[in-house]
Amino acid sequence: MADEEGRTEGALYVGARCLSCGQAFRVQAWKEGMPCPHCRAKNVQPVPAPGGAVDYLLSDRRHGTTQEDVVFAEWAKWCGYITANQYNAAVHRQNSDLQSSGTARPIHEVMVSLGFLDEERAFGLLRFLTVRRPNGDDDDFAARLLRQGDVDREVVLRLCESQRQMARGRNEVLPLAQLLVQKRVIAESRMLDLLQEQARDGMGALKTALDMSKPVPRESPIGKAAGALLRRTDMLKTAVLALALAAAVWGVWAWRLREEPVTTYGRCDSCLAWVTVPWTAAGWPAVCPKCRLKSVRFAVKCPRGHVFLRDSPFSHETCPDCGADMGHPLSEEDFRQLLPQALGHRHT
Numbered sequence: 001m002a003d004e005e006g007r008t009e010g011a012l013y014v015g016a017r018c019l020s021c022g023q024a025f026r027v028q029a030w031k032e033g034m035p036c037p038h039c040r041a042k043n044v045q046p047v048p049a050p051g052g053a054v055d056y057l058l059s060d061r062r063h064g065t066t067q068e069d070v071v072f073a074e075w076a077k078w079c080g081y082i083t084a085n086q087y088n089a090a091v092h093r094q095n096s097d098l099q100s101s102g103t104a105r106p107i108h109e110v111m112v113s114l115g116f117l118d119e120e121r122a123f124g125l126l127r128f129l130t131v132r133r134p135n136g137d138d139d140d141f142a143a144r145l146l147r148q149g150d151v152d153r154e155v156v157l158r159l160c161e162s163q164r165q166m167a168r169g170r171n172e173v174l175p176l177a178q179l180l181v182q183k184r185v186i187a188e189s190r191m192l193d194l195l196q197e198q199a200r201d202g203m204g205a206l207k208t209a210l211d212m213s214k215p216v217p218r219e220s221p222i223g224k225a226a227g228a229l230l231r232r233t234d235m236l237k238t239a240v241l242a243l244a245l246a247a248a249v250w251g252v253w254a255w256r257l258r259e260e261p262v263t264t265y266g267r268c269d270s271c272l273a274w275v276t277v278p279w280t281a282a283g284w285p286a287v288c289p290k291c292r293l294k295s296v297r298f299a300v301k302c303p304r305g306h307v308f309l310r311d312s313p314f315s316h317e318t319c320p321d322c323g324a325d326m327g328h329p330l331s332e333e334d335f336r337q338l339l340p341q342a343l344g345h346r347h348t
Helices: 054-058 067-078 084-101 107-113 119-129 136-148 153-166 176-182 188-200 205-212 221-232 235-256 332-344
Strands: 014-018 024-027 044-047 263-268 274-278 294-301 307-310
Touching: 014 054, 024 054, 054 067, 067 084, 067 107, 067 119, 067 176, 067 205, 084 107, 107 119, 119 205, 136 153, 136 176, 136 188, 136 205, 153 176, 176 188, 188 205, 274 294
Parallel strands: none
Antiparallel strands: 014 024, 014 044, 263 274, 263 294, 294 307
8 A cells, every 4th residue: 555655555664875975775764863884974865766666776787777677677568558679678778878877777767768658657667566565466366377287386385485585675575476477487478368367357466557557647738729629610620730730749759759779789599690680579589680590699798797698688597607697788888898708718
């Protein structure tokens, strides 16, 4: 349950930042004069978290996209607010920010700046992340899944327990449905089928996400003006005006949303060439521009700097060198600096 400012009732932590050393951290309660746990300076101020999503806000983005960003982006996609291509483009832009600022922006800010998501929906999804879990929706999802009879009951129960453990130390806990996909117990398509089944029954995480992020209907100034015109002009003049207005609005949005073609790096498993490919919704593996076979896998750099390959931007293959399950797409700088050594041993 959320209060009038969008914070989730019973939230475990609040965000804080030391103005002396710049460190951000979580505290159970902020008070004037409290010491910084890093430098002990008594110059700590609270940091408002959008929607109360403290873990999301304070996620360490010095290496690019974080697990918290992925969780948010997946729900934006599953709610139908963004496309798979927009998901990819937002992650690509988020990691490109590292080159200029040294840290990445939270993914919801990137999506809003690109025009993929409006602020109201973004704020609602952040509130959704802070819903206290496990809850009845998680229990119902597990029961529906187990009734289908083709998953390992013990594995599902272990993940239910893991979710309960997470709730003891985190502000935001993944819905069980999302956790099952991340741990590869079920496929994303199967999860969505069950979430939609729950939604038809008036419950479930997907219904909650949609309800909490649904914009409040408002009549815009343009709508009011259009209504006045309809009352005062004949149908022909109104139609002409509407067409002109639509063309003008389309032109403005086309200008606002224009982007340079988004590309990324990968390696072709057929000819072993490292190539640049368009980052599109056409699917992975991508078509190799050299051998023309659909064999290019997605290149990733883990937080320790190792370059490795994933089947797609949505898969979760871990780094073969250090086991890290996080990574971001190669930037142009990464490609120039790291590719020679990658070609020299690990990926040839």
